[in-house]
Amino acid sequence: MKVSQRRTSETKKRIAAVSKELFSQKGYLATSIEDIIAASGSSKGNLYHHFKSKEGLFLYLIEEQVDEWIEHWAKKEHLYATAAEKLHGLADHSVDDFQNPLIQAAEEFSGSQTADPVIVEQIVVATNKQRDVFQSVIQEGIANREFEECDGKQITYILFALVAGLGAARYELELNELRALHHTAISVFLHGIAKKEKQ
């Protein structure tokens, strides 16, 4: 049987899209199931038909987000020649995909101790996947001798913290300012780890 599977519901996607935006805007706890169904025009029964719980829905969103982010980056990475350029590219990529709000909601989620530890761990796994992308660029730069010899893991932590921290400015700043801020930050960071020419 080819089985024309009832067309896999757009409803699920709609609920996912709406709740992603709500979680990003208001955070995990402050977003209620009621909010989500009101904004998606669906119903509770329907939401719980497609997702097994609020936490499950959230995890689904995080994983989807990270996978997309990585996939999109994979398509763009070759456009940048050097590791330094790639870091600028990653900054743009991070701003454009609005990864940060959801990532911050994930931190809030993980921090609150009522959360199911199994799901928390899966979220950490997803976050680490993203950090790995940064780390591989850093390592490439070190191997290239673009960057100074250093502890790549530590430097990655710092870079990741920088980008995550900048994401918090998204409410106060315009998109263009935010982008500019990211580039300045990456420039400072690059100066900071650049090979010293003479000295």
Next chain:
Amino acid sequence: MKVSQRRTSETKKRIAAVSKELFSQKGYLATSIEDIIAASGSSKGNLYHHFKSKEGLFLYLIEEQVDEWIEHWAKKEHLYATAAEKLHGLADHSVDDFQNPLIQAAEEFSGSQTADPVIVEQIVVATNKQRDVFQSVIQEGIANREFEECDGKQITYILFALVAGLGAARYELELNELRALHHTAISVFLHGIAKKEKQ
């Protein structure tokens, strides 16, 4: 009347101390009034006798925290000679005083739209007071010609974001690792904005 005011209750301080820790650990929303009174051994009536609301209590904690942070820094600042050293000092100061957890709870608080806008604004004011401390050191460094001529405000944003972002690593890392990470980050940052000697 000298009025020996019933010794201003240690209870208030106890509630403040306990709730500060809970908010830091679990975030604002995930910490309930019930949690606080259970951990402080007090009662609801008592809590609401000393604080007018949960939001009011939170604001009280933020302001107290920021004021203490600034006060302590004022006592330490003169120990550092250059602007660069001061930034390292600020990093230590930030790690030691565990400012970040509460600050992150503040971001969660501010982000959730149900919060009283008046209180949100007062929290922003408090946060900006902290940023100003960083900014004045940056400006000092620029005036000194320790740092490159640059947009001090933007650089301050970046530095603040960096420190805030690093604070998020506090759950995964030991205190010593966290401190080391902060120093490396400041070093990279300083390299990034340092005067170029020759070039």
Next chain:
DNA sequence: GAACAAACAGAACGTTCGGTCTGATAAAAG
């Protein structure tokens, strides 16, 4: 069209939330 399951709606459930209210207690003031 009969049978079935997926997709949906929304009432209802038990719990927990922040906040209020009525008093009890105890220390200071007269």
Next chain:
DNA sequence: CTTTTATCAGACCGAACGTTCTGTTTGTTC
């Protein structure tokens, strides 16, 4: 001792929470 007032306790409230339940619609298969 009596009055007053800050301090405390905890029962209680309506609202909101995440989740479950029952039932209806709708598309697919025979």
